[in-house]
Amino acid sequence: MLQELASHIDEQFSFLKDKGLLIAISGGVDSVVLTHLLHKLQFKISLAHCNFQLRGKESDLDEQFVQKLGDRLTIETFTTRFNTREYAVENKLSIQLAARELRYNWFDKLRKENAFDYILTAHHADDNLETFLINFTRGTGLEGLTGIPSINKNVVRPLLIFSREEIFSFATENNIEWQEDKSNAEKKYVRNKIRHDVIPVLKELNPSLLKSFNKTIDYLQQSQQIIDNKIKEISSKILLKEGDLLKINIEEMLKLTNPKAYLYQLLKPYGFREWDDVFDLIYAQSGRRILTKFYTLLKDRDFLLLLPTDEESLCKNEHFIIHKENKRITVPIELIFENVKKQTTISTNSIYVDSELLDYPLSLRRWISGDYFYPKGMQGRKKVSKYFKDEKISIVNKNKIWLLCSGKNEIIWIIGKRQDRRFLPTEKTTNLLKISI
Incomplete structure (x- = not known):
């Protein structure tokens, strides 16, 4: 696995060499194996661990384990604690979304303050399949079916080519210790239900499921790229940017063969979800608007206007x-x-x-x-x-x-x-x- 990862980095992530890398480490087998692999490959790594204080003493033991691992390998280690439940209530988020928001905000803060070049996470092929199935069951556009991106701005995921089984085998063969998160066995979470109840059945039907899945993801990503290229092509006719304001020309939009689909592609990065309401705004009276947490979509005569929601304070x-x-x-x-x-x-x-x-x-x-x-x-x-x-x-x-x-x-x-x-x-x-x- 060590040599396979080295080759994979040479082919896909050569830009990581000689860069400052911050590994998001939970203490679980995936992130601990990633740490050992990159340490053996002599990359410049530091560790960042979040204690979400959701599992009492177990959360504290995870934090202590990561600190000891950093000391043993002589790796700079950052830790922080969050009152995740309180944050979730204040921001009207699920515990999972609250934890995600807290950790990525903190990772990015560390990256900027300490001049790290990239944040590395230990997502693997099984995580990718689980995410695909979660999005599929909830209903999603094509992008939701293209899997976890291996590179997303400053976040890099070099283990996506490996399965959970391969990572576990490497850890046991090399006597690597890790912390077991007992909540991973609880089926009250959607991801865990899919992991324990759905995927084993699919693997029974197709023992080469992950290999087949990776091919499918590759095809879907290529299709998404075609869509992205088309959106860039039409944007010059439809979009006009004026500072923070984005204007969508309704007349030009309606000339397209499927304007609702194009509108979805244009607006999906801004948090809109109710696509029937968004499309109906085209035919609404001027002044009608739809809000997300950060953006306002406003009908104004011949245009849909997209602006940061804080601009509403101007009124x-x-x-x-x-x-x-x-x-x-x-x-x-x-x-x-x-x-x-x-x-x-x-x-x-x-x-x-x-x-x-x-x-x-x-x-x-x-x-x-x-x-x-x-x-x-x-x-x-x-x-x-x-x-x-x-x-x-x-x-x-x-x-x-x-x-x-x-x-x-x-x-x-x-x-x-x-x-x-x-x-x-x-x-x-x-x-x-x-x-x-």
Whole structure:
């Protein structure tokens, strides 16, 4: 197994040589064998162990075992403890997902703080098959059937070519000690049920199951690559990126033979799951939205807009006061207030008002439903929402616009857009005020 791994690394992971590697080690046979193998192959390795405090004294014994292993092999070892149950409740996650999130966040933190190049995990061929079957039974797209990736950004899994049986045999033949996790035998977890009840039956039907499975995974990964290439090809026609905002052109999307399938491929990295609801958003009224933990998908006329959910905070009615003595403000935007003798330049970035008509303090705020103003150059008044619609200002952009108001919320200026005529200077104006962005 040692020589086979050395050859596998030469062929597939030659970039690991002379790099700083952090091994995620539980104390179980898989990660302990990976540690011994790479130590014998003289790679530059360190160990990282998470104590999730889920199994009482057993969890502590695992931690102690890893520390002793690191000392015996003279390998730098990091350990940490998590209150996993509390984290799961606070974040509304299952214990398994909470543990996964905690450990990978910590691994990445260690990698950055200690300049490790890669994080190595000891996933093997049986883990890959179990993951495939879990995804299959829950329902998934093609990507969910392509198995555990051998390389995922900074995470590398060099043992995927080996079976659990091969790893166990190497450990016993070389008198390698490890910690046995008794929870692996409990069938209350889906993975364990599949491991103990389903896979043995499949292996009985096909003794070469893992070999056949690896071929299937290879074919599925090639198919996924074809899809990925097609998505890149159409993205230039359908997608427009503006900073953190991603715009999906609905008209171009609907020209495709199966727009729902393409929409799935485009949006799956952002945590969306209810694909019927996502696709129905195409035909919904502007303003309708679907949220995930980190992203918002918003219908806005001819586009679906994808933006980080924290951008939704832009819609809050934040309120900032401006006193008469203020000649410049910098929060939330920078405005300059100048007393001038005459009007000079005219642009969307500045306005002139009769300061005697202003009721101080002024205020800066976001627009709210029901706001109206008296647009310069027009008769009568107009709702701000109607003005935004007529000007074809997107939902995202209108929620970034500030209103400068006088007294009891009388709009002076939709900043950068349109001035209110009620505060315009006249021939009788003696105190002319220029307000500039």
